Amino acid sequence: MKLKALSHYNSDLDTRYGDCILVYDSISLIVFDCGHEKHAEAVETFLQSNSFIKQVRIVVSHNDSDHTNGICGLLEWLNECGGYSVHVYSHQYLKYVDIILDKIDDGRRNRESLKEALLAEFDNIKTIIETAQACGFTADEALKGTSFGDCTIVGPTVEEFTDVAAQAVDNRESDKIGDGLAEETVMNAASIQLKCKLDNAGIILLCGDASPEYMHNLDGYNIIQLPHHGQLADAQAIFQELGGESYSKQYLISDNSGSGATSGGSDKLVQYMEEENYSLAKNTKNAPVCIPSEGISFTSTKKTQGVRLGEVDLRRW
DSSP: OEEEEOOOSTTOOSSOOOOOEEEEOSSEEEEEOOOSHHHHHHHHHHHHHOTTOOEEEEEOOOSOHHHHTTHHHHHHHHHHHOOOEEEEEEOOGGGGHHHHHHHHOOSSOOHHHHHHHHHHHTHHHHHHHHHHHHTTOEEEEOOTTOEETTEEEEEOOHHHHHHHHHHHHOTTSOSEESSGGGOEEHHHHTOOEEEEEOGGGOEEEEOTTOOGGGOOOGGGOSEEEOHHHHOHHHHHHHHHHHGGGGGGOEEEEOOOOOSSTTSOOSHHHHHHHHHTTBOOOEETTTSOEEESOTTOBSOOOBOSTTOOOSSOOOOBO
């Protein structure tokens, strides 16, 4: 499979376009998030140019609008076109209402009030599921171990995402999770993670805005999406978890976060990676990122005057 991570449009670095990553082969397409109607239009153009693709799977990593705003429009377009087999994968929190109720255990909520709270908290996911069903498409649970093509959902676990849901609707709890500077909102923390085998045996992890503490077995990937649009503290937590092996990885940043004061962005991470002698990550802030791309191989990213670090796979992407 191949990957294309979408970028900004018409040199507009101010608009918060959000994430949209395409993973595809000759007959199928996976859309991992779609944060803006311009991304949806780009997906539509892609499908029109690749007419043999009829299987479309849309993975909604989490509820935030910069990962979801383009999805309903894309679903409606797919329905109008006809001929597409469409599955939407997301967390379906209402199916776990009893588990979440037990986790909250505050003596004040009942099952029905908790349902209402979950629907309000995860409103974008609710609207996406309703739109998919209205279009006659399938809405599937994004459970760990679910596979389609050369991709598999690898996290979070039911325990992890129900913990997050409980914390999100319990006003006695903080809306943050994680430690130190890598702290994330609970909405981000349990983002769905997708493992994909790309052409020439490269394995990539896509993670949305996941908390690093929920990202497991990182040493098993050749390429890792650095979460939350390249937030520095999250990336540093991942580098620390990988230890010396962090230099042998390739990294992807999906930074279409705009220039607003609260938009995050990857500039501090880019500077840090330069100072620490990492090869720079592939970053959508500059342009769309395509993997495989000509001239890239699985070599060490540590700049060490040509000395390899360990036994690194040199097959080309």
